[in-house]
Amino acid sequence: MEDRIEISLSTCKKLKPEPDRLGFGKAFTDHMFIMDYAPETGWHRPRIIPYQPIQLDPAAKVFHYGQTVFEGMKAYRTREDRILLFRPGKHFQRLNRSNERLCIPPVREELALEALKQLLLIDRDWIPAEEGTSLYIRPFIIATEPLLGVAPSNHYQFIIILSQVGAYYAEGIRPVKIMVEADYVRAVNGGVGSAKTAGNYAAGLKAQETASGLGYAQVLWLDGVQRRNIEEVGSMNVFFKLNGKLVTPYLSGSILDGTIRDSILHLLKHWEIPVEERIVTIDELVVAFRHGGFEEAFGTGTAAVISPIGELYWQGERLLIGKGDTGELTRRLYDTLTGIQYGRLADPFGWTVEVAE
Amino acid sequence: MEDRIEISLSTCKKLKPEPDRLGFGKAFTDHMFIMDYAPETGWHRPRIIPYQPIQLDPAAKVFHYGQTVFEGMKAYRTREDRILLFRPGKHFQRLNRSNERLCIPPVREELALEALKQLLLIDRDWIPAEEGTSLYIRPFIIATEPLLGVAPSNHYQFIIILSQVGAYYAEGIRPVKIMVEADYVRAVNGGVGSAKTAGNYAAGLKAQETASGLGYAQVLWLDGVQRRNIEEVGSMNVFFKLNGKLVTPYLSGSILDGTIRDSILHLLKHWEIPVEERIVTIDELVVAFRHGGFEEAFGTGTAAVISPIGELYWQGERLLIGKGDTGELTRRLYDTLTGIQYGRLADPFGWTVEVAE
Ligand SMILES: Cc1ncc(COP(=O)(O)O)c(C=O)c1O
Ligand SMILES: Cc1ncc(COP(=O)(O)O)c(C=O)c1O
Numbered sequence: 001m002e003d004r005i006e007i008s009l010s011t012c013k014k015l016k017p018e019p020d021r022l023g024f025g026k027a028f029t030d031h032m033f034i035m036d037y038a039p040e041t042g043w044h045r046p047r048i049i050p051y052q053p054i055q056l057d058p059a060a061k062v063f064h065y066g067q068t069v070f071e072g073m074k075a076y077r078t079r080e081d082r083i084l085l086f087r088p089g090k091h092f093q094r095l096n097r098s099n100e101r102l103c104i105p106p107v108r109e110e111l112a113l114e115a116l117k118q119l120l121l122i123d124r125d126w127i128p129a130e131e132g133t134s135l136y137i138r139p140f141i142i143a144t145e146p147l148l149g150v151a152p153s154n155h156y157q158f159i160i161i162l163s164q165v166g167a168y169y170a171e172g173i174r175p176v177k178i179m180v181e182a183d184y185v186r187a188v189n190g191g192v193g194s195a196k197t198a199g200n201y202a203a204g205l206k207a208q209e210t211a212s213g214l215g216y217a218q219v220l221w222l223d224g225v226q227r228r229n230i231e232e233v234g235s236m237n238v239f240f241k242l243n244g245k246l247v248t249p250y251l252s253g254s255i256l257d258g259t260i261r262d263s264i265l266h267l268l269k270h271w272e273i274p275v276e277e278r279i280v281t282i283d284e285l286v287v288a289f290r291h292g293g294f295e296e297a298f299g300t301g302t303a304a305v306i307s308p309i310g311e312l313y314w315q316g317e318r319l320l321i322g323k324g325d326t327g328e329l330t331r332r333l334y335d336t337l338t339g340i341q342y343g344r345l346a347d348p349f350g351w352t353v354e355v356a357e
Numbered sequence: 358m359e360d361r362i363e364i365s366l367s368t369c370k371k372l373k374p375e376p377d378r379l380g381f382g383k384a385f386t387d388h389m390f391i392m393d394y395a396p397e398t399g400w401h402r403p404r405i406i407p408y409q410p411i412q413l414d415p416a417a418k419v420f421h422y423g424q425t426v427f428e429g430m431k432a433y434r435t436r437e438d439r440i441l442l443f444r445p446g447k448h449f450q451r452l453n454r455s456n457e458r459l460c461i462p463p464v465r466e467e468l469a470l471e472a473l474k475q476l477l478l479i480d481r482d483w484i485p486a487e488e489g490t491s492l493y494i495r496p497f498i499i500a501t502e503p504l505l506g507v508a509p510s511n512h513y514q515f516i517i518i519l520s521q522v523g524a525y526y527a528e529g530i531r532p533v534k535i536m537v538e539a540d541y542v543r544a545v546n547g548g549v550g551s552a553k554t555a556g557n558y559a560a561g562l563k564a565q566e567t568a569s570g571l572g573y574a575q576v577l578w579l580d581g582v583q584r585r586n587i588e589e590v591g592s593m594n595v596f597f598k599l600n601g602k603l604v605t606p607y608l609s610g611s612i613l614d615g616t617i618r619d620s621i622l623h624l625l626k627h628w629e630i631p632v633e634e635r636i637v638t639i640d641e642l643v644v645a646f647r648h649g650g651f652e653e654a655f656g657t658g659t660a661a662v663i664s665p666i667g668e669l670y671w672q673g674e675r676l677l678i679g680k681g682d683t684g685e686l687t688r689r690l691y692d693t694l695t696g697i698q699y700g701r702l703a704d705p706f707g708w709t710v711e712v713a714e
Contacts, residue, residue, distance in 0.1 A: 025416065025505025032415060053412040058389060058518050059382065063499055066423045066555030067562065103562045138505060142420055148382025148495060148520060150558050150591060152566065161415050163505060185547030188581040190540060192560045198423030199556015201507050203549045205424065205460045209509065224545040225582050235507060 003046070003111055005033075005118055010050035019130045022166030024303070025138075029123040029162040033115045035107075037156040043107055048119055051161065057146035061153040066199045067143035069098035072235075072302050073259070074134040074165070075120055075355065077127045078343035083120060083355040085137075086302075086341050088113055090259050095139060097257075098195040103152035104141055112139065116160055117355045123162055124355075132167030132338075136303075168304045173326055173334055175310030178233060178299075179216035180282060181207045182315060186231065186254075188224030193231075193254035204234060216313060218299070223254060228281045236299030236307060237261035239275075240285065241329060243293035246275040260300040264333055266349060273329075282314060289319040296327030305341070306334040360403065360468055362390075362475055367407035376487045379523030381660070386480040386492075386519040390472045394462055394513040403468065405476055408518065414503035418510040423556045424500035426455035429592075429659050430616070431491040431522070432477055432712065434484045435700035440477060440712040442494075443659075443698050445470055447616050452496060454614075455552040460509035461498055469496065473517055474712045480519055481712075489524025489695075493660075525661045530683055530691055532667025535590060535656075536573035537639055538564045539672060543588065543611075545581030550588075550611035561591060573670060575656075580611060585638045593656030593664060594618035596632075597642065598686060600650035603632040617657040621690055623706060630686075639671060646676040653684030662698070663691040 010030045017027045028051050035046040062068050073091045076084045092109040099106050116137065120127070127135045139160045143153030184207035187193025187200055204219070211219045220238065223229040230249050232238055237258040239248045246268065251257050268275045288294040297309035308326040312319040321327075326334075339345030340352060367387045374384045385408050392403040419425050430448045433441045449466040456463050473494065477484070484492040496517045500510030541564040544550025544557055561576070568576045577595065580586040587606050589595055594615040596605045603625065608614055625632045645651040654666035665683040669676040678684075683691075696702030697709060 026503075028416060028503075051415070054415050055410040055412055058408070058411050058516055059385060059495075059520070062555075063419065063425060063497060064427055064495070064555060064558070065562070066425070066557075066559035068420060068423070068559070070421055101563060102559055103566055136505070138416075138421070140420060146383075146385075148493070150561070150565070152562050159415055163416070183547055185545050188542050188545035188548070190542030190581060190584075191545070191548075192556075197556070197559060198419075198421060199549075199554070199559050200423075201421070202423035202425070202459055202554060202556050204507070205422070205509050206458060208507070209460055224547060227547075 005115055006045070006047040007118070007122070008047070008049050009122070016126065017164065019128055019133065020166070022128065022133060022164045024165050025136060025163050027164045029126040031119060031122050033119045033160040035115070035158045037105055037158070039154050042105070043158065046111065046115055048122060054157070056144055059146035059148055061143035061145050061147065064148060065143070065150055066197070067102055067104065067153055068141060068198045069095060069102050069104060070138060070140035070196055070198070071095045073137045074302055075127055075137060076134050076342050077129050080343070082343060083124060083127060084341065084343055085353045085355060087259050087263070087351050088116065088353055090262070094196065094257065098197055099141065101192055101195040102197055104143070104156060107158055119160055119162065120355045121357060126162065126164060128164055130167065132169060134165050136163045136165045138163065173308060173331065175308040175324060175326055176217035177215065177311040177313065178218050178220050178309050179211040179214060180312055180314040181219040181221055183207070185224040186221040189253045191254060194251070194256060196256060208234060220312065222282060223252065228283060230280045230282060231255045233299045235303060236301035238297065238299050239264065240280060241296035241327060242284070242288040244295070246273065246329070247280050248275060248277055249280050250277040258300055260302060260305060260337065263337060263351065264300055267333065267336060270348070285312065285319060286314065286317070294319060294321050296330050297321045298327070298330045305337050306330060362472055363402070363404040364479070365404070365406050366479070373483065374521065376485055376490065377523070379485065379490060379521045381522050382493060382520045384521045386483040388476060388479050390476045390517040392472070392515045394515070396511050399462070400464055400515065403472055405479060411514070413501055416503035416505055418500035418502050418504065421505060422500070422507055423554070424459055424461065424510055425498060425555045426452060426459050426461060427495060427497035427553055427555070428452045430494045431659060432484055432494060433491050433699050434486050437700070439700060440481060440484060441698065441700055442710045442712060444616050444620070444708050445473065445710055447619070451553065451614065455554055456498065458549055458552040459554055461500070461513060464515055476517055476519065477712045478714065483519065483521060485521055487524065489526060491522050493520045493522045495520065530665065530688065532665040532681060532683055533574035534572065534668040534670065535575050535577050535666050536568040536571060537669055537671040538576040538578055542581040543578040546610045548611060551608070551613060553613060565591060577669065579639060580609065585640060587637045587639060588612045590656045592660060593658035595654065595656050596621065597637065598653035598684060599641070599645040601652070603630065603686070604637050605632060605634055606637050607634040615657055617659060617662060617694065620694060620708065621657055624690065624693060627705070642669065642676060643671065643674070651676060651678050653687050654678045655684070655687045662694050663687060
């Protein structure tokens with residue numbers, strides 16, 4: 001594997017969007033990272049090039065058989081103008097676990113991190129400074145071999161693109177309403193639910209569309225077998241505080257091992273607040289609600305970090321959580337995690353990685 | 358929707374592969390069909406252009422969220438040099454059912470068929486004439502909008518590519534060995550298993566790789582809930598003849614509604630041979646085998662039409678089917694279906710559609 005990253009800079013700079021109109025995942029930076037895989041050479045020709053279209057044969061396997069994985073993380077600009085990443089190593093490890101499940105050859109994690117750092121330094125002007133904003137990082141791998149047989153591809157591209165992200169909570173952290181999905185299933189044990197791969201998201205679109213139409217922000221998935229066990233939200237893991245006790249679904253094999261989920265488990269341990277990782281059923285939530293013990297609920301993921309849940313909709317019933325406000329522990333976790341990410345708080349866990357020349 | 362198909366012909370012709378080296382899905386013809394979708398215009402600009410790479414923004418949704426569907430059918434050259442399609446209407450109907458599940462706007466089926474016919478006429482020299490060969494047809498739709506939010510795309514491309522296919526049974530129809538999959542799951546009820554979408558095939562790669570390593574041609578999937586019910590093979594539906602009775606898994610919602618499966622059900626009815634569409638468990642197959650009643654088994658799909666199964670491997674046990682040879686009914690179905698497809702036999706069902714100026 002050749003590790004020197006070739007760099008060719010863009011000759012013109014794109015206009016950056018207004019800081020209050022960043023949105024999510026639509027304004028991409030001036031450059032991208034790309035690296036190829038072939039059986040004879042392995043991963044080779046790592047390079048940073050101007051952001052540009054990809055050219056693929058229409059028979060490329062990614063279009064037909066969905067052999068692809070991705071990651072999602074962020075770069076944060078601190079008040080002192082330092083650039084921080086949050087647990088990039090964990091993200092690239094997960095990329096390789098996804099690769100393993102999808103029969104894609106692993107990438108060297110150190111090289112991926114080095115590539116990301118160089119790309120961020122080149123496009124560092126794109127990392128916004130306003131409160132709550134950041135630069136979203138999307139590493140992904142696609143199968144490029146033009147061959148219609150259903151078998152792992154012999155050729156791949158590993159790509160990193162960057163996109164500005166506006167403040168998730170422009171008007172302050174605010175609870176969302178979530179619909180518990182009774183008909184559609186996202187993933188099942190033995191499937192690819194624990195991998196970050198395209199097909200999982202395609203499978204979720206229909207339910208998401210229905211939920212949106214009914215005024216719900218996202219769906220909460222149940223497991224595909226019992227149809228009772230809580231799994232996760234669209235792109236978040238979930239935690240519940242029931243009768244004073246914190247619980248979260250254990251890593252059953254059909255949900256994603258979230259970086260924020262894991263960080264929260266560490267934080268809670270550090271704070272000596274007990275949390276149970278176990279099966280959590282929808283029935284348990286309903287019972288807690290009926291007895292007035294459904295105190296807090298929140299989703300966790302890179303995009304929102306913590307997203308308080310104010311209401312769950314389940315088979316005609318609205319389960320109001322707490323008083324519909326952001327819970328106390330929810331807020332404390334949010335403040336601490338974002339504090340660490342933006343370098344405002346000490347980082348006793350060594351989670352942040354500085355990007356510097 | 359604008360229906361006039363714009364045509365721009367290739368100025369050079371590719372070399373065609375030797376007829377005995379066609380393989381599957383690797384030699385593509387000189388032209389392709391393409392049509393775009395935008396919210397304002399719907400599907401528009403249907404056109405036939407020289408076969409060429411697709412250019413996509415690296416943020417195109419198909420790469421990240423797998424919003425894509427496809428079909429697979431064939432064009433056959435008869436001895437009289439006529440060109441026949443087999444039930445193309447059924448394939449385009451299924452494309453639209455897949456579209457519906459994946460939140461992709463439907464295509465007009467008549468336009469899709471007209472486009473396919475025109476493309477075939479332009480590339481008709483590519484349709485091979487040798488016994489058992491054909492031209493494989495791959496219509497597919499990809500989400501092209503460059504936006505990382507997890508929601509249905511606003512932009513799509515519908516593409517048809519064509520590829521020569523060698524004789525599946527160059528040395529005569531021959532039974533394959535299949536491994537029943539105990540660990541991995543392809544699809545579950547409430548998921549996307551009944552749609553022809555990329556993620557289903559990505560999810561199957563790992564099991565397929567393991568099975569190949571053990572000398573098995575394909576895996577036979579069990580359902581994701583009970584893990585006992587037979588679903589289908591990689592890209593085939595399955596039929597079994599047990600103690601003189603024909604059975605096939607019913608359309609449970611997690612398997613594909615195969616065109617060949619459906620055609621066989623019609624043929625059997627025509628022949629007044631009873632067949633049961635119902636739950637078939639692996640245990641039932643084991644019991645039939647132990648009592649000497651596992652008489653025939655075959656997979657059905659566009660690629661092989663009928664693929665006799667000579668052996669199933671399940672938890673350490675080899676279930677030999679019949680005497681390991683192609684069963685009598687299996688062969689009769691194969692001969693009849695391929696006879697109709699190649700225009701050698703009468704087509705009482707109106708399945709074949711001729712492509713002519
Ligand atoms: C399905 C799914 N679950 C959970 C998460 C949360 O993971 P993380 O905390 O690593 O962002 C994500 C987002 O990445 C996701 O896509
Ligand atoms: C998953 C799956 N099942 C079954 C089939 C058989 O379908 P058909 O008979 O329409 O080719 C296919 C192939 O198209 C397939 O991909």
